[in-house]
Amino acid sequence: MSEAMINQAAWQCAPGHPLRIGVADLPQLATSEIRIRNAAIAINPIDWILQEIALLPWLEYPAILGSDVAGEVTAVGSGVERFKVGDRVVGQAVGTTVNEPAQGAFQQHTILLDHMAAPIPDDMAFADAAVLPLGLGTAASGLYGRTQLALTPPSHSPSARSEVVLVWGGSSSVGCNAIQLATASGYRCVTTASAHNSDLLKGLGASEVLDHSSPTIVDDVVEAIGGARLAGTLHATGGINDCFAVVEKCVGSRRVAATLPPPQERPAGVEATLISGTILKDDEVGPMIYRDFLPQALATRRFVPAPPAKVVGKGLETLQAAMEALKAGVSAAKIVVTLP
Numbered sequence: 001m002s003e004a005m006i007n008q009a010a011w012q013c014a015p016g017h018p019l020r021i022g023v024a025d026l027p028q029l030a031t032s033e034i035r036i037r038n039a040a041i042a043i044n045p046i047d048w049i050l051q052e053i054a055l056l057p058w059l060e061y062p063a064i065l066g067s068d069v070a071g072e073v074t075a076v077g078s079g080v081e082r083f084k085v086g087d088r089v090v091g092q093a094v095g096t097t098v099n100e101p102a103q104g105a106f107q108q109h110t111i112l113l114d115h116m117a118a119p120i121p122d123d124m125a126f127a128d129a130a131v132l133p134l135g136l137g138t139a140a141s142g143l144y145g146r147t148q149l150a151l152t153p154p155s156h157s158p159s160a161r162s163e164v165v166l167v168w169g170g171s172s173s174v175g176c177n178a179i180q181l182a183t184a185s186g187y188r189c190v191t192t193a194s195a196h197n198s199d200l201l202k203g204l205g206a207s208e209v210l211d212h213s214s215p216t217i218v219d220d221v222v223e224a225i226g227g228a229r230l231a232g233t234l235h236a237t238g239g240i241n242d243c244f245a246v247v248e249k250c251v252g253s254r255r256v257a258a259t260l261p262p263p264q265e266r267p268a269g270v271e272a273t274l275i276s277g278t279i280l281k282d283d284e285v286g287p288m289i290y291r292d293f294l295p296q297a298l299a300t301r302r303f304v305p306a307p308p309a310k311v312v313g314k315g316l317e318t319l320q321a322a323m324e325a326l327k328a329g330v331s332a333a334k335i336v337v338t339l340p
């Protein structure tokens with residue numbers, strides 16, 4: 001390993017400990033992998049959860065956490081055709097899913113699967129692009145996965161449909177991506193969020209944004225849907241029982257794709273499935289998003305990184321504070337750290 005290629009990581013040595021900076025290996029690339037030099041890393045709830053508890057039984061510690069990276073390609077595997085050294089990309093790191101530290105985000109150099117990465121426009125900041133991956137992957141798996149809502153894939157020129165996709169918790173990271181994807185699939189999108197995030201979400205394509213703090217939220221959402229057929233519901237965050245109550249009162253699909261394990265107690269006929277935000281690395285949704293949709297959608301700005309990046313630090317040593325900032329709570333913001 002040359003001096004220039006020493007890789008530093010923010011290690012999670014064991015649950016319950018703060019991150020510790022140390023050297024990490026740079027293994028050889030497999031055929032369909034790329035290596036990127038991370039310029040920006042975004043934080044997700046699963047990061048601070050995995051710092052606190054060993055939630056994933058297969059994940060060995062010391063581990064390198066993190067899912068969201070953007071940076072420049074420094075090496076490509078022998079079978080990679082979509083990328084070359086120097087390309088600016090965004091990608092979903094799957095290290096905690098495959099128990100492979102080299103594929104974690106919280107380090108200077110990360111290995112990505114080539115079908116889980118996309119080029120980004122020259123004028124898009126790495127910090128902005130980094131907000132995308134896990135929120136996008138989770139939204140896409142919920143909307144398009146065959147065992148989830150199995151909706152029509154996103155298109156660069158969608159035909160308008162009369163059916164509605166309900167996104168509960170639209171200002172969350174998963175929610176902002178779900179609104180844009182549902183819109184790119186041609187559906188009308190109705191969502192819930194705080195009133196102060198209404199304009200942001202309408203800008204992403206939501207037709208109606210209902211204030212989740214309203215005591216009449218269930219009736220408000222039903223009224224906004226206005227008798228249209230539901231194509232499906234994605235529960236990103238917020239009160240899932242209110243979400244179920246809306247689905248029960250509407251016509252159309254009774255399926256809810258949920259980001260957290262859904263309660264067994266549900267109104268009769270309402271089905272709920274738990275989304276895996278990493279399953280797209282193994283099914284058709286990964287290439288659907290990263291190869292067929294995202295590159296052009298980002299280039300034309302039909303799809304934008306959202307919620308907006310909130311850069312809270314520079315350098316691996318600021319990742320600990322970044323995780324704490326996310327744990328303290330955000331409203332329509334993605335916590336990001338840049339790397340020098």
Ligand SMILES: NC(=O)c1ccc[n+]([C@@H]2O[C@H](COP(=O)([O-])OP(=O)(O)OC[C@H]3O[C@@H](n4cnc5c(N)ncnc54)[C@H](OP(=O)(O)O)[C@@H]3O)[C@@H](O)[C@H]2O)c1
Nearest residue numbers: 045169171172173174193194212238259275276277331332
């Ligand atoms: N299954 C998976 O693979 C997977 C993957 C990723 C995430 N997740 C889970 O998905 C959930 C969302 O993650 P995230 O990163 O998208 O969250 P996030 O961005 O941290 O969520 C913050 C948002 O939650 C919204 N919120 C809080 N209470 C709400 C309510 N009662 N109704 C509607 N919105 C409400 C806030 O909206 P306002 O500020 O507008 O009030 C805020 O904008 C988390 O539980 C996470 O652990 C699961």
